[in-house]
Structure formats: C-alpha cells, structure tokens
Amino acid sequence: MRPPAAADAPPIETRADLLQSFLSDAAHVPGGFAAGIAFPKSAGEVAALVTSARRVLPIGAQSSLTGGATPRGEVVISTRALTDVTRLPGQMVRVGAGVALAVLQRVLAADALYYPPVPTYDGAFIGGTIATNAAGAATFKYGSARRWVEALSVVLADGSLIEVRRGDVAASLEGWFELEYPSGASVRVPVPTYVMPAVAKLSAGYFASPGMDLIDLFIGSEGTLGIVTAATLRVIPLPRRCVALVTCDSDSQAAAVTVALRREATSSWRGEGALDVSAVEFMDSRALAVVVDEAFARAGVARPARGAGLLLVQIEITCGEDNALRQMDAVLHACGIHADPVVALPGDERGASRLFELREAVPASLNTMIAAAKLRVHPDIEKTAGDLIVPFERLEESLALYRETFEGCGLEYALWGHVSDGNMHPNVVPRSLEDVHRGKAAILDIARRVVAMGGAPLAEHGVGRSALKQQLLRELYGERGIEEMRAVKRALDPDWKLAPGVLFPER
Ligand SMILES: Cc1cc2nc3c(=O)[nH]c(=O)nc-3n(C[C@H](O)[C@H](O)[C@H](O)COP(=O)(O)OP(=O)(O)OC[C@H]3O[C@@H](n4cnc5c(N)ncnc54)[C@H](O)[C@@H]3O)c2cc1C
Numbered sequence: 001m002r003p004p005a006a007a008d009a010p011p012i013e014t015r016a017d018l019l020q021s022f023l024s025d026a027a028h029v030p031g032g033f034a035a036g037i038a039f040p041k042s043a044g045e046v047a048a049l050v051t052s053a054r055r056v057l058p059i060g061a062q063s064s065l066t067g068g069a070t071p072r073g074e075v076v077i078s079t080r081a082l083t084d085v086t087r088l089p090g091q092m093v094r095v096g097a098g099v100a101l102a103v104l105q106r107v108l109a110a111d112a113l114y115y116p117p118v119p120t121y122d123g124a125f126i127g128g129t130i131a132t133n134a135a136g137a138a139t140f141k142y143g144s145a146r147r148w149v150e151a152l153s154v155v156l157a158d159g160s161l162i163e164v165r166r167g168d169v170a171a172s173l174e175g176w177f178e179l180e181y182p183s184g185a186s187v188r189v190p191v192p193t194y195v196m197p198a199v200a201k202l203s204a205g206y207f208a209s210p211g212m213d214l215i216d217l218f219i220g221s222e223g224t225l226g227i228v229t230a231a232t233l234r235v236i237p238l239p240r241r242c243v244a245l246v247t248c249d250s251d252s253q254a255a256a257v258t259v260a261l262r263r264e265a266t267s268s269w270r271g272e273g274a275l276d277v278s279a280v281e282f283m284d285s286r287a288l289a290v291v292v293d294e295a296f297a298r299a300g301v302a303r304p305a306r307g308a309g310l311l312l313v314q315i316e317i318t319c320g321e322d323n324a325l326r327q328m329d330a331v332l333h334a335c336g337i338h339a340d341p342v343v344a345l346p347g348d349e350r351g352a353s354r355l356f357e358l359r360e361a362v363p364a365s366l367n368t369m370i371a372a373a374k375l376r377v378h379p380d381i382e383k384t385a386g387d388l389i390v391p392f393e394r395l396e397e398s399l400a401l402y403r404e405t406f407e408g409c410g411l412e413y414a415l416w417g418h419v420s421d422g423n424m425h426p427n428v429v430p431r432s433l434e435d436v437h438r439g440k441a442a443i444l445d446i447a448r449r450v451v452a453m454g455g456a457p458l459a460e461h462g463v464g465r466s467a468l469k470q471q472l473l474r475e476l477y478g479e480r481g482i483e484e485m486r487a488v489k490r491a492l493d494p495d496w497k498l499a500p501g502v503l504f505p506e507r
Helices: 016-020 043-052 101-109 126-131 214-218 251-269 285-289 293-299 321-334 349-376 392-408 433-452 467-492
Strands: 036-038 056-059 075-078 085-088 092-096 149-155 161-165 176-180 186-190 227-234 241-248 276-283 309-316 342-344 413-418 423-428
Touching: 016 036, 043 075, 043 149, 043 227, 056 126, 056 227, 085 101, 092 101, 101 126, 126 227, 149 214, 161 214, 186 467, 241 251, 241 321, 241 349, 251 276, 251 309, 251 321, 251 392, 276 349, 285 309, 285 349, 285 413, 293 349, 309 321, 309 349, 342 349, 349 413, 349 423, 392 413, 392 423, 392 433, 423 433, 433 467
Parallel strands: 036 075, 056 075
Antiparallel strands: 085 092, 092 227, 149 161, 149 227, 176 186, 241 309, 241 342, 276 309, 276 413, 413 423
16 A cells, blocks of 8 residues: 555536536436546546545446436546556556446457457446446356456545455455555554355445455445456457347246257357357336337337237357357257347448437337326336346346235336346336335335345446345345444445445445
8 A cells, every 4th residue: 555646636617517517417306516526647636635534435427327426515536537558478468447438348349359348338337347346247257357357446534555366465364454554653454254145146234255256245245345446458450240130938948948059058168069158138918018019110120019028139149140149049049039030240340330329229219108108197206117137047036026025015117127147127117106116116116036046136337326225235244234334344444535425325
C-alpha cells in the first residue's frame, strides 16, 4: 500500500443542470440528489477527492439496475475520465476504470483480441463491471468478471492507493487479512464465514472463502470498500461467432435444448465435436407478448405462434460453421424441433445485431409499459423483477416455480434470461400499484425457495440501494452474514465514507 502521487482534487461541480444528468441510474429510482460531482483524471485525483469529502459515491456508466449508482447526497466521483488502455505482454491489458466495454472491445478487436465477461449492456464501464462482478450471457463458458481480473489499483477510504495482484495476498489460516497503511498503522480485515452458493455467477455482497485472495474482496464490493481506478485484465483471441434463433413450444423443450447444447459445448472444449456454444438465452411466450410487432419486423423474424418461446444461441466457430450448424440441427431434431433456426453467420454483424436487438426489445418494451402505467395508473408503479440463479440441473424446476408463484398471486409476468447459466429474470407486468406490492412479496417467496435449491436471488446485477435486494441478501446469508460484511466494511472504511447504504445499511 502506498500514498498516491500527490495531486490536487479536481473541482467539484455543483451546477444544477450538470448534476441533474447524474441523479439516477438505470433502476430509475426517483429522488437522487448529490453534493456535487467531480471527474478525476488520475488515481491521485480520486484519492484527493476521497480525502477531502465526507461521503463519496463512485460511478461508472450508471447502468446499475439496483439504485447503487443513484446518489443520496454524496459527492459523486465519475470515473469517465480514467480512460487509458495499454496492451501488456501475454494477452493482458491494463484498462482505466472509465473505459466502456464497447470501447475496450473495439481497441482489442484491432489486434484480434476479446474480453469475454460482457454483460448485455456494453456501455458499462470496466470499473462498474468489476465493482458488480458483472456477467453476461456467456458465463457458462467464461465465468463472470472475477475470473478475468489479474490486478487492481484501488483508492481506499483514507485516500491511500493499494495495488492488488492476484496471487500476492491470501487470507490467513485464522481468517483475516492484515493490511498496513502508509502511516504505519495496520488493520485486520476479517473474512466472513458464510458459504457462498455454488452457482455460475453471483453478485451478492462480499466474496468470502477460506484462504481467499485479497483481490476477490474488492471485486463485487459495489464501491463500498474502495474505488477501482484501473485494472489488469486477461483477454483471449477474438472468437468467430455465429448466432441462431430457435423457436421452442414449451419450457421443457427449451430446457431440453439448453441441456443438450451445454453437453455438446463441453464436449467441444475437450476437442470432441464442433458445437462450441458459449451462451443460450431464453425469452418465454409472455416475454415475447410484450414486444411490439415493429421489433420483430426490424429483426426480420416472424412472431412465433402463441405459447412458443425463443432461444438465442451463440456459437463459437472453431472447426467450420457447416460442421457446427449440422451438429446443432441434429440436437434440435433430437429435441423435437423441425423448423429451421434463423441464423446470422460469422461476419454477418448486422444480422447478429438484429437478433440481439430483438432480445433487447423485451426489457425495453416492458420498461415502456411500466412508464406508461406509472403515468396513467399510479406514480409509484415500478419495475419489479428478479435476478435469480439456480444450479443448472434445477433449471426446469425453477421455471415452474416462477410460473406457479406469479400465477398463484394472479400476476401478469414475463420470463427471460441467461438460461444456460440457470439465471433468469422473472418480471412482473404491473397493471396496478397493488401488483407491484404483490410482485415484491412473490419475488421474496421465490427467493427463499431458490436459496433452498442451492441457488441465489442475486446473480449478476448486485444489491445496490434497493430495499428488496438488500432483503434478498439477508435471505441468502442471514443477519449474521450481513453483520460479518459490516465488520469488513468497518475495518476498511470506519467512517462509512464510500458508497454508504449500498449493500446494507450502516446498522
Ligand atoms: C439494458 C441493461 C442490460 C444489463 N445486462 C446486464 C447483464 O447481462 N449482466 C450484468 O451483470 N449486468 C447487466 N446490467 C447491469 C449493469 O450494466 C451492470 O451492473 C454493470 O456492471 C454496471 O456498470 P456501470 O459502469 O454502469 O456501473 P454503475 O452503474 O455506475 O455502478 C454500479 C455500482 O458499482 C460502483 N462502482 C462503479 N464504478 C466503480 C469503481 N470504479 N470503483 C468502485 N465502485 C464502482 C457504484 O458505486 C455502484 O454501486 C444491465 C443493465 C442494463 C441497463
């Protein structure tokens, strides 16, 4: 640990018109307010801000779906000016926290390289994706951000700068980290004792495991333990990709296809077979029902018959697309699907984008419906959705659970998500404020049962400042687990300066 290079704090802007555009994140929770906003250009400037302010909130692209990037009176530290990208030897890259994923991918693509753990929204910044341990559709193959982070530069709550490299610092056998500040003072950070569920992705408070690496404490800590200013990331050769849209008659057919595709994929990674599937996403018939006809027209896809759902499959081409597609046809036939999938071949970026846009039309159409209900029916109507994950073998059971619970409460709903990870986003389609209240109760009920299945109610979006998600975190680890997280926070941020109220309240 070292004091950061001496730098003056950049100006803290307080102009109302400028502040206005930073008062909300993608969760659209009303009532955000901030003491000011600053745009530091270096770790030193971040540190100077942290030292001088009473409470700060680091933000990236504010694409959080949890209210975690909505300020509540802090000085907002925007990372958008931390934009250096440097290629390192050995398929590594050093990236400033404020680099958007799409920008990083463009830079890497020029050298035929790729950063795999990309959430659906590629405008998110590297710092934000590390802070939330973000994961995308291809987690089944590549894991979440955590797996790709080799080193971090982090400004701590006292303004000192820590360089954390994977493999350098492990927790002691007794279960703590001992950190020494530049002042000579040292701090003991206890490792929580809860057991994390064994699922493909998790963004549910602090990582904890016996003998864990210090870097993993910062990844997924949602800005509450330190501000990431730069990261060293591993990258891979840019894969050639093919995208296919498959129509399924039922949940069980969609689950059967996903099981078979995952099996083919794992065989291909062992060198057996050509069907290297990296992601399968599912939109059920109710999700497709909220999508307007124009979205299907733009994608060049006919709306499937009532009751049918769609699977969006990403295939990486290693031994020729003909082989891969032939093998996929065999899988589809074996699962009782005889209609040809809609396919965007490698290089057909426009075709692939059109299919991805159709997928994006699902949440976008639902958001439009919610905004309309907010205007017409009640101003407190809001998005009411889950981000649930189960061990993959319990996928079908989980789909039935979501349906039974919502239908038992008389709620309209839609299901979509990263089905190859067992990660779904059941969404209520609210017609009244009462639906929102009942929907939240239903999600809580579902969460308890998902935890009992060995899953988690917080897969990839994090916890943020959402009261419901903070309650789900308590369901997952209990009050004791939350108290153990508070002990970590108190050790590293005794004045509760960084992102206060994110993950859990102070007491
Ligand atoms: C359309 C859409 C699709 C999405 N799809 C996915 C998906 O597939 N998978 C997924 O995981 N997420 C998804 N998300 C959620 C969101 O994109 C991710 O959570 C993303 O990682 C947030 O990055 P950001 O830069 O916007 O961070 P922000 O929203 O600005 O911040 C998120 C949290 O991280 C903290 N933070 C931000 N930067 C830093 C930093 N440098 N240091 C420390 N803390 C920091 C903030 O304080 C806040 O608590 C989606 C969001 C949208 C709008």
